[in-house]
Amino acid sequence: MSADSSRVLVWDWAVRLFHWLAVLLFVLMWWTAENWIMDWHRRIGMMLVGLLTFRIVWGLIGPPSARFAAMFAGPGAILAHIRTLLSGGHKASAGHNPLGTLSVFAILAALCTQVGTGLFAVDVDGLESGPLARFVSFEAGRQAAEIHEISFNILLALVALHVVAIVSYLVFFKDNLVRPMVTGRRARADFDGAPVADNKASPLRVIVALVLAFAAMSAVWFAGGG
Amino acid sequence: MMNRRIMVAIAAIAGLSVLVACSKPASTEAPSAPEAAAPAAEEAILPTGLTAKEQIELRQAQLKKLGKAFKTISDQLKSGSPDVAAIQEAAASVPVESADMADWFPEGTGPDTGVKTDALPIIWEDRVDFEQKIADFRAASDTLAATAAGGDLAAIGAAFGDTGGTCKSCHQKFRADD
Numbered sequence: 001m002s003a004d005s006s007r008v009l010v011w012d013w014a015v016r017l018f019h020w021l022a023v024l025l026f027v028l029m030w031w032t033a034e035n036w037i038m039d040w041h042r043r044i045g046m047m048l049v050g051l052l053t054f055r056i057v058w059g060l061i062g063p064p065s066a067r068f069a070a071m072f073a074g075p076g077a078i079l080a081h082i083r084t085l086l087s088g089g090h091k092a093s094a095g096h097n098p099l100g101t102l103s104v105f106a107i108l109a110a111l112c113t114q115v116g117t118g119l120f121a122v123d124v125d126g127l128e129s130g131p132l133a134r135f136v137s138f139e140a141g142r143q144a145a146e147i148h149e150i151s152f153n154i155l156l157a158l159v160a161l162h163v164v165a166i167v168s169y170l171v172f173f174k175d176n177l178v179r180p181m182v183t184g185r186r187a188r189a190d191f192d193g194a195p196v197a198d199n200k201a202s203p204l205r206v207i208v209a210l211v212l213a214f215a216a217m218s219a220v221w222f223a224g225g226g
Numbered sequence: 227m228m229n230r231r232i233m234v235a236i237a238a239i240a241g242l243s244v245l246v247a248c249s250k251p252a253s254t255e256a257p258s259a260p261e262a263a264a265p266a267a268e269e270a271i272l273p274t275g276l277t278a279k280e281q282i283e284l285r286q287a288q289l290k291k292l293g294k295a296f297k298t299i300s301d302q303l304k305s306g307s308p309d310v311a312a313i314q315e316a317a318a319s320v321p322v323e324s325a326d327m328a329d330w331f332p333e334g335t336g337p338d339t340g341v342k343t344d345a346l347p348i349i350w351e352d353r354v355d356f357e358q359k360i361a362d363f364r365a366a367s368d369t370l371a372a373t374a375a376g377g378d379l380a381a382i383g384a385a386f387g388d389t390g391g392t393c394k395s396c397h398q399k400f401r402a403d404d
Contacts, residue, residue, distance in 0.1 A: 225304045
């Protein structure tokens with residue numbers, strides 16, 4: 001990766017890989033659920049356990065633009081951001097803008113709810129169930145399945161909103177937010193000389209997050225009976 | 227400046243409308259008309275001596291027992307060390323609990339009673355096929371109980387899959403999507 005001084009790294013490769021894997025797995029989960037291909041729904045769900053664990057760990061130990069603590073913006077900052085948007089102004093953010101942060105937290109929370117309830121969900125006939133469903137009663141499993149369905153609708157709405165927001169930035173502010181999520185970089189000139197933090201992923205930290213993600217997957221796998 | 231403000235507002239509205247369209251649960255589409263006519267149909271006494279409401283609740287309770295038995299079997303099959311006795315008990319309960327399944331669905335216990343049920347009217351329009359599907363399920367669950375008694379886990383798994391298949395093939399045609 002040659003460092004081009006005119007383009008600055010805003011998303012490290014781990015965040016980008018997480019993002020696009022999440023998109024892929026989300027589509028596959030939807031499709032396997034619609035077509036009731038439950039063995040694959042469970043397998044891919046297991047991958048999501050690992051993927052989400054990775055992202056949560058990465059939100060704690062990753063570079064600045066990946067970190068949850070650094071993303072937090074008070075209601076003041078969010079309102080100011082909305083006011084700027086409505087007045088037609090727009091400034092590039094290195095990382096998540098205050099509204100985008102809300103979206104990240106909401107989507108991550110919805111994904112966690114989705115995967116968490118899926119682990120315990122039982123279908124109405126008691127024939128199909130999540131890997132941890134044997135630790136809960138039929139009724140509790142049904143309850144988990146109900147929440148699984150409601151939270152999917154919420155997740156779908158959040159994803160739709162996310163896509164509409166990305167398209168809006170492109171159309172109204174001529175700001176392509178998809179490309180940085182692919183290449184990781186955007187023009188340094190976009191930031192008007194403001195310093196941008198070093199967002200490079202540390203290989204050692206990636207390994208730590210990967211180990212923990214793998215541990216979470218294995219824990220669910222073994223608890224579910226292998 | 228003004229133009230841009232309008233455009234942003236349009237984008238926000240478009241976004242919100244997508245949000246609303248996607249989050250609307252499909253189950254809210256039930257028309258309210260049957261509910262108005264409900265009390266009479268709900269309380270009508272059937273030849274079985276039960277009201278439609280009681281009959282529907284009875285069969286739902288029975289079907290739930292079957293669901294619980296299937297969950298027990300599936301839980302055990304998935305666990306590293308299956309409890310064969312638990313499987314046998316659950317498998318044996320299925321033919322007993324479902325012995326009179328065809329009688330759980332007398333005329334007048336469909337969705338037009340106003341009672342919440344996923345039973346589709348086609349049950350009473352295509353009764354021959356409905357009863358055939360029940361017979362298939364009964365045969366498969368007899369086999370499952372007998373196989374469970376034998377204790378061979380691989381065979382139990384196969385018989386369980388077959389039984390589940392008969393559930394599905396009936397539900398596909400005769401039960402509303404839940």
